[in-house]
Amino acid sequence: MSNIGSYEERLPGFDWAIAKETLGWQDGELLNIGHMATDRICAQGKAEKTALIWEGFGDAKKTYTFDDMRVITNGYARFLQEVGVQPGDRVCIFMDKSPSLYQSFLGTLKMGAVAQPLFSAFGDDSLEVRLASAGTRAIVTTQKHVKKVRKIQERLPELKHVIVVEGNPAKLREGELFFDVEAAPRVENFESYKTDENSPSVLHYTSGTTGQPKGAQHAHGSVWGQALTSSWVLDLQDDDVYWCTADPGWVTGTSYGIIGPWVLGVTQCVLDVGFTSARWYKFLQDNKVTIWYSAPTAIRSLMRDGTDLVKQYDLKHLRNLCSVGEPLNAEAVVWSEEAFGRPFLDTFWQTETGAMMITNYPGMKVKPGSMGKPFPGIEAAVLDLKTHVPHTEPGKVGLIAFRPGWPAMFRTYRGQEDVYRSKFFGADENEKPEELRKNTNLWYVSGDRASIDADGYYWFVGRDDDVINTGGHLVGPFEIESALIEHEAIAEAAVVGKPDKVNMEVVKAFVTLNPGFDFDDMMELSVMNFIRKSLSPLAMPQEIEVMEKLPKTRSGKILRRYLKALEWGEDVGDLSTLEDD
Ligand code: PRX
Numbered sequence: 001m002s003n004i005g006s007y008e009e010r011l012p013g014f015d016w017a018i019a020k021e022t023l024g025w026q027d028g029e030l031l032n033i034g035h036m037a038t039d040r041i042c043a044q045g046k047a048e049k050t051a052l053i054w055e056g057f058g059d060a061k062k063t064y065t066f067d068d069m070r071v072i073t074n075g076y077a078r079f080l081q082e083v084g085v086q087p088g089d090r091v092c093i094f095m096d097k098s099p100s101l102y103q104s105f106l107g108t109l110k111m112g113a114v115a116q117p118l119f120s121a122f123g124d125d126s127l128e129v130r131l132a133s134a135g136t137r138a139i140v141t142t143q144k145h146v147k148k149v150r151k152i153q154e155r156l157p158e159l160k161h162v163i164v165v166e167g168n169p170a171k172l173r174e175g176e177l178f179f180d181v182e183a184a185p186r187v188e189n190f191e192s193y194k195t196d197e198n199s200p201s202v203l204h205y206t207s208g209t210t211g212q213p214k215g216a217q218h219a220h221g222s223v224w225g226q227a228l229t230s231s232w233v234l235d236l237q238d239d240d241v242y243w244c245t246a247d248p249g250w251v252t253g254t255s256y257g258i259i260g261p262w263v264l265g266v267t268q269c270v271l272d273v274g275f276t277s278a279r280w281y282k283f284l285q286d287n288k289v290t291i292w293y294s295a296p297t298a299i300r301s302l303m304r305d306g307t308d309l310v311k312q313y314d315l316k317h318l319r320n321l322c323s324v325g326e327p328l329n330a331e332a333v334v335w336s337e338e339a340f341g342r343p344f345l346d347t348f349w350q351t352e353t354g355a356m357m358i359t360n361y362p363g364m365k366v367k368p369g370s371m372g373k374p375f376p377g378i379e380a381a382v383l384d385l386k387t388h389v390p391h392t393e394p395g396k397v398g399l400i401a402f403r404p405g406w407p408a409m410f411r412t413y414r415g416q417e418d419v420y421r422s423k424f425f426g427a428d429e430n431e432k433p434e435e436l437r438k439n440t441n442l443w444y445v446s447g448d449r450a451s452i453d454a455d456g457y458y459w460f461v462g463r464d465d466d467v468i469n470t471g472g473h474l475v476g477p478f479e480i481e482s483a484l485i486e487h488e489a490i491a492e493a494a495v496v497g498k499p500d501k502v503n504m505e506v507v508k509a510f511v512t513l514n515p516g517f518d519f520d521d522m523m524e525l526s527v528m529n530f531i532r533k534s535l536s537p538l539a540m541p542q543e544i545e546v547m548e549k550l551p552k553t554r555s556g557k558i559l560r561r562y563l564k565a566l567e568w569g570e571d572v573g574d575l576s577t578l579e580d581d
Contacts, residue, residue: 002320002362004232007373014376016407019224022231023263033201033223034077034110035192037262038070046265053241053269053287054099062099066265069103074190075181076107080138083161083177087112087193089137090203094127094145096120097247097272100165102258103181104140105248109201109220112193113137116203116215119249120145125483125534128152129212130205131159134414143167146176197221197407198434203414204251206351207476209465215414216351222255223263225355225408229375230260233347234291235320235362242291243269243284245298250473251351252324255408256293260355277305281313288317295325297471299332299344300502310339320362322347325472326504327460330369346371348400348460350446352423354408357446358400358458370457371450379403380458382450383443388425394454397461401425401443409437409444423447466560468497470505475539477560480531483539484509487530489517494550496564498543509541510563512550519546 004010019025029040041051047067054062064072085091091108093115095101101117108115116134118127127148131139138161139149146164150173153159162176169178195201201220205213230236234256242261246252261268269287273279275298284292302310321336321344328346336344345360348371358380360372374380381390382398391398404424412433413420421427424442436442449461468475477495484493492512497505509527513519524544532540551559565572 002235003237004235004361004363007361007364010376016224016377019228019407023227030192030194031197031220031223032109032192032195033220033259033263034073034106034108036223037106037259038066038073039192041066041262041265042070044265049265050267051262052099052102053267054272055283056098056272064099069106071186071188072103072181073107073110074187075184076104077111077190077192078187079179079184080108080113081111083138083163085111085113085138085161088114088200090114090116090134092116092118092131092134092136092139094118094120094139094141094149095166096142096144097270098142098166100142101248102270104165105254105258110190110192112195112199114200114203117248117254118205119247119536121536123532123534123536124148124151126536128155131156133212134203134215137161138163140165143171195220200411202254204254204351207467207474207479209467209476210478212479213476214416214419216410217412217414218354218408219411222354222408223259225406226255226260227263229356230256230264233345233356233359233361234260234293234322236261236264236266236291238265240290241267241269241288243287243289244293245295251354252293255355275301277302277309281310281315284315284318285313290317290319292318293322293324295472296323296328296332297326297503299323299328299336303332303335304502307339315340318342321345324349326469333366333368343368348458352410353402354410357402367457370459372458373456378406381443382452383425383445388443391452395451397449397451399464400446400448400450402446403440404437404442404444405440411437466496466564468505468507470497470507470538471503473538475507480507480509480535480539480541483531483535484511484527487527489513489519489523489527492550492558494558494560494563495541496560496567498567506542507539508543508545508567510545510547510550512547
């Protein structure tokens with residue numbers, strides 16, 4: 001029997017208090033995610049239960065019990081405190097998916113600071129923008145990645161502590177701190193900071209259409225949403241072995257790769273090597289994974305390698321498969337039934353929502369290609385594109401919107417209250433983030449389009465803005481365009497998503513050149529590498545097209561939508577606003 005039982009029966013009279021019941025929570029207990037994911041589980045008699053199974057390159061494998069995690073996270077928390085990090089300070093976690101990432105993340109939360117995980121493939125520009133915006137006080141990284149920090153450190157006056165937790169201490173520079181938690185004295189007891197549901201917890205940067213990335217600030221109260229969805233959608237149960245393939249640099253990797261499963265006391269596996277289908281299947285097999293949360297791009301890549309490969313592995317333990325991040329095409333759902341004997345359940349949510357919003361449920365009929373139905377307690381709608389009134393007729397395309405107030409909802413965009421406000425239709429210009437969050441007369445608008453069928457199932461249509469979703473990762477065109485024009489050859493740039501069979505979209509750049517530059521293969525490679533190194537491999541254009549002139553409005557704004565429509569073979573629409581020759 002699945003945890004949710006019947007979706008329909010969970011709807012009437014739903015109250016988020018059921019999340020507390022699910023965790024056996026008593027009023028007055030300490031609401032601190034770091035504490036709840038470690039000490040609290042140990043206190044439930046699960047100290048010796050495996051919390052983390054980690055595999056890296058070669059035969060590297062490490063296993064940690066909940067008690068190991070408790071003591072190690074205590075060590076991080078104490079160290080940060082001793083260094084002078086204060087509750088509320090931002091601590092960036094910048095490393096590959098090694099155990100230290102998970103442990104320093106929870107240690108940061110334990111001592112009351114805000115964990116700001118960043119994807120380790122980010123180059124120095126991507127890093128700088130996000131550290132500057134967050135006013136980050138400390139960065140926890142490894143010798144492998146510290147070089148990028150060194151390049152930008154001088155321009156970040158608020159960054160006081162560079163802490164290296166893996167590598168060779170002899171290679172550090174003056175002022176950098178080395179911390180080896182496993183060699184340091186055990187910290188048996190640490191009193192976690194008394195956070196409450198409104199205390200800031202995790203800061204995730206996400207890309208929008210305009211401007212640089214925005215920091216979605218979450219609070220410790222998110223745990224109720226993350227725990228209940230982990231229970232009802234992922235169907236995590238006590239004896240499960242769970243694998244979330246996402247990197248904690250992105251929200252899936254924290255909400256469902258750290259918080260949800262561990263506050264439920266579930267064993268998690270982490271694989272810290274590059275993707276190959278065979279390696280993934282071996283990992284599933286060797287660890288007897290029962291619950292698997294992944295993404296459509298990965299599923300499509302597995303699909304490309306065929307069903308015969310799957311059949312060479314013993315994957316009979318798999319009990320529930322879920323997917324997030326991009327549209328899960330019907331073929332992939334049908335294929336997963338053939339390959340694994342069960343469908344991937346599509347789940348829809350965002351960095352901002354902090355937890356799943358529209359999803360399929362174990363036991364509910366899956367319509368391949370549909371995202372499913374709103375989670376109990378979530379009031380969702382699709383709003384008319386012009387009037388912003390909810391559609392009542394099935395099949396009409398509109399904007400996906402939610403009534404504010406669910407527990408995992410982001411609390412603001414750091415330092416950008418006005419942008420936060422702009423996400424709520426009907427908001428008053430004086431309303432503060434904490435008011436907006438509780439105002440159930442408003443709609444929080446996701447920035448995506450969908451329709452709802454006669455049975456109440458949601459069908460994703462596409463984004464309502466220019467943000468590019470490549471392999472389940474959002475990249476902002478503005479950030480890439482700004483980086484492109486830093487290259488000596490490039491005068492102007494416009495960046496759009498181009499269709500791709502596996503990644504759904506890849507980045508394509510249209511550019512004009514500065515006088516005296518020719519665009520040959522070498523130049524193209526130089527520009528691609530420039531972006532890969534300064535931003536990230538995700539942001540690197542897969543194609544660069546040189547134009548004489550970029551299409552613009554009369555006021556000089558580059559018309560990305562026009563270029564995008566060309567790429568997608570769509571009607572380019574009304575060109576009357578284009579600049580005259
Ligand atoms: O466009 C939607 C897409 O990913 C966006 C959110 O991206 P991010 O904040 O990085 O969080 C990703 C993981 C939660 C959404 O606005 N998206 C997410 N899930 C789906 C999806 N698009 C289609 N189907 C989904 N299931």
